[in-house]
């Protein structure tokens with residue numbers, strides 16, 4: 001198993017497209033790292049450079065301490081699982097899984113042992129004599145994973161492996177891949193555009209945008225301490241609410257004034273925000289940190305605002321309220337006992353201790 005290191009890695013495609021810019025990343029042995037970001041942000045290119053399927057324009061990639069820039073893919077001892085499964089249609093499941101080992105001239109008994117073991121792990125033992133066309137999407141993806149497992153590689157690379165599956169199967173395979181990681185204790189690098197997949201599967205998450213790594217952190221750290229507005233808005237569903245406005249000095253300390261409402265900053269944010277008095281900032285608050293004042297005991301009047309309720313979305317255990325201040329729309333995620341009616345003004349409370357502030361010019365998090 002292996003540690004994977006990227007050192008100042010860039011990829012410039014012919015034509016001058018900078019797909020990845022100066023990436024630095026250390027993936028520990030046995031770690032599950034997810035690369036996430038919107039389409040075109042350079043995730044696949046990063047993965048393909050690790051796999052050796054794409055030339056590295058600048059910088060170095062190390063696997064297990066060895067620089068692999070010039071090592072061909074087949075000698076890197078890693079296995080990749082693709083979105084489209086890439087199975088051989090004319091071969092049985094068994095032969096699809098055995099093929100790579102046959103090419104490497106493994107003894108027949110060893111191949112048989114490994115294929116049977118992988119099939120057992122993935123719960124596809126009954127399917128080994130079928131051809132891919134006789135399998136469901138989820139079963140095909142299992143075969144593709146099985147083909148990777150039998151090689152016992154140093155690291156597994158996954159490129160959007162669940163994108164072709166329906167929602168239910170995606171959730172199921174997500175858990176299975178996580179279990180597989182626990183069982184095999186191997187290094188796994190997983191690319192997805194789906195932040196829920198990233199949050200639920202990764203030991204650590206790498207958030208990318210426009211070819212640049214924005215933040216590398218554990219799921220909860222990313223969620224609670226995003227380094228900039230992009231990460232704050234990308235991680236979390238429904239996404240964080242943002243309001244543009246100004247920091248003002250008032251009788252009770254510092255306030256955020258949006259134009260149609262004004263709230264007092266939490267005690268712990270007062271000092272840090274001092275240098276922003278009189279300046280524009282972006283205020284961010286997650287939907288679960290906005291409450292209907294009716295259900296809050298002793299709501300602080302200076303954390304409360306009035307907003308028009310435009311849409312109510314009952315989700316079962318909870319309800320999403322789509323509100324509008326007159327200047328900004330925002331979402332509150334509240335408990336299922338919510339009774340508010342649309343087209344009414346609603347008093348809502350912001351949990352200001354949980355608020356975020358971003359610099360308007362740099363988009364960087366201030367608090």
Ligand code: ADP
Pocket residue numbers: 013014015017018019037038039040041042043044045046
């Ligand atoms: P992601 O996986 O995050 O969707 P990619 O790594 O596939 O992003 O692509 C990153 C950027 O590089 C995109 O702007 C994409 O258009 C560009 N790109 C990808 N492959 C090539 C290529 N072979 N030639 C030129 N540009 C490419």
